[in-house]
Amino acid sequence: MYNLRLLRNILPIAGHAHPRWLASQHKRRPQPGSLPPDRLEQLRSDLFERREELSGAEWTEVRQSLVDGYKHINGHNVDAVILGVCSAPNQLALAKNYVEFLRSRGSKPNAATLGRLLRVYNAAYHERPLSEAEQSEILQICRSLQAEHETLDASSCENVIHGLVATSGDDWQRGVPLLEMMKVTSTPSVAAYSALTEKAFHVASPEQELAWLLLEEMATARKPPKCEVYLALLNRLANETAQLPAQLSRLLQFLERHEILVSQRVAIRLQELSSQVPQLLHTRTTHLGALGKCQSCQQHLQPVAISDEEFRQLSECFLERVLIRRDVFQRSTPEEVARFKKFVEKTAPYDCVIDGLNVAYSTGTKKTPQQMAKLVATVVRHFREQDKRVLVLGREHMRNWSKQAMHYVHSNASLFLTSNLSHDDPFLLYATLRSGQETDFFSRDLMRSHAFHLGTELKPIFRRWQQEHQFSLVTQTQTGQIIVKEPVRHRLCAHQVAGTWHVPYCAQYTPHPTDSFEVPANWLCIQLKEQTTPATKTKTKTTR
Ligand SMILES: [Zn+2]
Incomplete structure (x- = not known):
C-alpha cells in the first residue's frame, strides 16, 4: 500500500496555514485545469505518475485530504479535480480506476468528472490508437451525458467533442451540433473548434470541406487554430500527394487572409513534407534582410501599400x-x-x-x-x-x-x-x-x-x-x-511574390497573438510546383 504518511505531507491539512493563492482562488469556481501547480503537481508526480491503480483506502484518503486541505475543493468538484490531476496520456488506467472506485461505493460521477475522463481518453488517443473497448466506453459516457441533459453547458459540450473525436467511426460528427449548442451561450472555444477541425482533416475526403468551413469560422471569431489542426492536414497530404498543390495553396491563402502565424512545429512538418515530395514542394527556412529581402530566393517581399x-x-x-x-x-x-x-x-x-x-x-x-x-x-x-x-x-x-x-x-x-x-x-x-x-x-x-x-x-x-x-x-x-x-513597408503575413510563398512562423502557438506590426524573425520560402505526372496515391507512413 502507498505510504499514507507521505500523502499527508503532500497535501495541506485543514486548519493549517494555506498558501497565499487560496485567498483569491477560493471564491471562484475552480476548473481542474487551472489548479495551483504546487501541491497538486506534487500529488501528480509523487503518486499518480507512479501508479496504475490505487486501493479504495488510498483514493478515500486522497479525496478527503483534498476536500479538507483546500477551501475551493468540495464534495461536488473534488472528483473532477482528481481526474484533472491524472490527465496525462499514460494515466488513463488510473483515471478509470478512480471512476470505478466512485461507482464501487455507490456514488455516481457527475458531468464534470465524466467530462474530465473523456479528456484523458482524448490525451491517450493522441499517443496511441484506442482499443475497441476503450472507444465503446467513450461512446457510452457521451451517450449518458447527452441522455441526462437536453442542453449541455459549454464545457460539457467541449468534453463530449473531445471524447467523440477519439473514436474511429462516424460518431465524431455528432460533435458538430454540439458546437452549435455552444454558440447559444458564447463563441465555442479554440479547443472545441480545433478538436473537430483536426478530426475532419484527418478522416476521409468528403469531410475536408467541413474542416475548411470550421477553420474559416474560428479564424473569423479570432480563435487561432491549434497546431494539431494544420498537422492533421499536412499528415493527410503526405499520404494523398495528388491533392497537395491545391490544398496547400488553400492553406497558405487562409493564413494570408487571416494574418495567422503558424508555429515552428508546423513549419518543421512543412519542411519534412517538402523533402518527402521534392517534385511538388520546395521549402527553405529564411530570414529577411534590409527592406524585406528574402535571404533564400533574394526577392523582396510585397510592399504593404494598398491600391x-x-x-x-x-x-x-x-x-x-x-x-x-x-x-x-x-x-x-x-x-x-x-x-x-x-x-x-x-x-x-x-x-x-x-x-x-x-x-x-x-x-x-x-x-x-x-x-x-x-x-x-x-x-x-x-x-x-x-x-x-x-x-x-x-x-x-x-x-x-x-x-x-x-x-x-x-x-x-x-x-x-x-x-x-x-x-x-x-x-x-x-x-x-x-x-x-x-x-x-x-x-x-x-x-x-x-x-x-x-x-x-x-x-x-x-x-x-x-x-x-x-x-x-x-x-x-x-x-x-x-x-x-517608422512603418514597415513590406507585408508581414504569408503572401506570394512571383510564384513563391513567404510564410512567417513563430516559436510557439499562442491563443492571443498580438495585432502589432512587428517583423517576424523566422520565415519559410516555399515554392509550390504544379503536379506534372498523373496523380498517384502514395502510401507513405506518417507519424501523428
Ligand atoms: Zn524567398
Whole structure:
C-alpha cells in the first residue's frame, strides 16, 4: 500500500496555514485545469505518475485530504479535480480506476468528472490508437451525458467533442451540433473548434470541406487554430500527394487572409513534407534582410501599400459609417463632431495627424504636464523639420499644460481639442483618411475595434493601410531626443511574390497573438510546383 504518511505531507491539512493563492482562488469556481501547480503537481508526480491503480483506502484518503486541505475543493468538484490531476496520456488506467472506485461505493460521477475522463481518453488517443473497448466506453459516457441533459453547458459540450473525436467511426460528427449548442451561450472555444477541425482533416475526403468551413469560422471569431489542426492536414497530404498543390495553396491563402502565424512545429512538418515530395514542394527556412529581402530566393517581399481603388473603398466605408450609421463617434456630442468636420474642411489636408494625448502618455503616465507638453512639441518638431503639415488632436485639459510648449504646438500645427470624454481615434482616422492616401498618423493605438467594425472584406485592407501609415513613439532618451518607430513597408503575413510563398512562423502557438506590426524573425520560402505526372496515391507512413 502507498505510504499514507507521505500523502499527508503532500497535501495541506485543514486548519493549517494555506498558501497565499487560496485567498483569491477560493471564491471562484475552480476548473481542474487551472489548479495551483504546487501541491497538486506534487500529488501528480509523487503518486499518480507512479501508479496504475490505487486501493479504495488510498483514493478515500486522497479525496478527503483534498476536500479538507483546500477551501475551493468540495464534495461536488473534488472528483473532477482528481481526474484533472491524472490527465496525462499514460494515466488513463488510473483515471478509470478512480471512476470505478466512485461507482464501487455507490456514488455516481457527475458531468464534470465524466467530462474530465473523456479528456484523458482524448490525451491517450493522441499517443496511441484506442482499443475497441476503450472507444465503446467513450461512446457510452457521451451517450449518458447527452441522455441526462437536453442542453449541455459549454464545457460539457467541449468534453463530449473531445471524447467523440477519439473514436474511429462516424460518431465524431455528432460533435458538430454540439458546437452549435455552444454558440447559444458564447463563441465555442479554440479547443472545441480545433478538436473537430483536426478530426475532419484527418478522416476521409468528403469531410475536408467541413474542416475548411470550421477553420474559416474560428479564424473569423479570432480563435487561432491549434497546431494539431494544420498537422492533421499536412499528415493527410503526405499520404494523398495528388491533392497537395491545391490544398496547400488553400492553406497558405487562409493564413494570408487571416494574418495567422503558424508555429515552428508546423513549419518543421512543412519542411519534412517538402523533402518527402521534392517534385511538388520546395521549402527553405529564411530570414529577411534590409527592406524585406528574402535571404533564400533574394526577392523582396510585397510592399504593404494598398491600391488607389482599395483606399477609395476604405475611406468611403469609414466616412459612410461616420455620416450615415453614426456609430464611429460614439463618445462625442453631435455638436463636437460637426465642429470637428468644419475644422478639417478648413485646415486639411495634412501630411501627418498626431494623437497628442497618446503621445503624451506613451512614455508613462506619471509625467508632469510640462514634460508631456514638451514631448508633444518634440514630436511636432520631428515632422515640421521634414516640412510636413501637421494636425494635433488633444483634449480640453491640455490647455492647462506648459504655455511655452503648447505655444510651439499651436504655431507649428493645426490643433483641435475635444471634450475630455471623447475617444481620440475616430477623430484621428477621420482626419487622416479625409486627407488622402499619402497621409500618415502618429499613435500607439492598435485600432482593433475599428478594424473589426469594417467587416471581413475591408479589415485586411484597413490593416495594410494602418501598417503603411502608422508612426509611433518608441522612447525618449535622457537628452530629450525621441526615437520614432517608422512603418514597415513590406507585408508581414504569408503572401506570394512571383510564384513563391513567404510564410512567417513563430516559436510557439499562442491563443492571443498580438495585432502589432512587428517583423517576424523566422520565415519559410516555399515554392509550390504544379503536379506534372498523373496523380498517384502514395502510401507513405506518417507519424501523428
Ligand atoms: Zn524567398
